[in-house]
Amino acid sequence: MVSRKIVGIDTPLFCPQCGKSSLIHLSNKQFTCNACDFTYFHNPAAAVMVALSYEDELLVAIRGRNPGLGLWDLPGGFVDPNESLEQAVIREIQEELNLTLTDFTYQCSFSNTYCYKNIEYKTCDSFFSHQLLGKPTLTARDDVADILWVKKTDIKLENFAFTSTQRAVELWLNNH
Structure with a gap:
């Protein structure tokens, strides 16, 4: 350390x-x-997040761990060693939602600060999106305490735990 x-x-x-x-x-x-x-x-740690949407709703993950326990997030997480961003998206969505996702679109990336156990990590958070054709039955797993489908008009950026996620959701809102 x-x-x-x-x-x-x-x-x-x-x-x-x-x-x-x-x-x-x-x-x-x-x-x-x-x-x-x-x-x-x-150096910054690589992370991924995914805006999963159905019609005018965005899937929001409720954080089950600190930092940001209880706050909103997008499904995703850190990229594992020897893993691509795309592999991380597939793995994280499977781990957190029990959903197999194979089709998604890279949007952009944002820098972020992630404070964990009194250590400040700088991250590069890659933002992906996917428009679902149907609303699947999903189960919150891993470090997700709960999931919500939130209508576009009811999204409050200040409810999201991280600045990078707020910026990603703002971009998603502007494009939908």
Whole structure:
């Protein structure tokens, strides 16, 4: 572990290679060790989210975990190692909704800050969409506490847990 908080570091950081408290914060993403010359880059994590819609309704996932416990979200999650964005979409939708999704469209991406257990992660959230031909019976699973179908006119962006999701839903609203 590099630090409890990446931004605004005031405490010594221990090098993961040599173990000495000699890790220096060079930039917003780069750290180097004065003792062994190890370099660590704290790069953004990749994540996906999907706007699933039917007619004038958007499927909203209620977050079952922090950050944002109880707030609105779009189904999705982090991309696993050795996984493409598309593979992550398919896996996440299956895990969270028990829905097999094979056809979806990339829309855009947004940067985001994801605070988990006092560590601030920077993410790159890729936004996809899919218009369903019918309204399937879905079950909230994994880290989704519940699901709601929300009419376009009843969507409140401030109910969404993350700025990136708010921006994605705003884009979806403007295109529908």
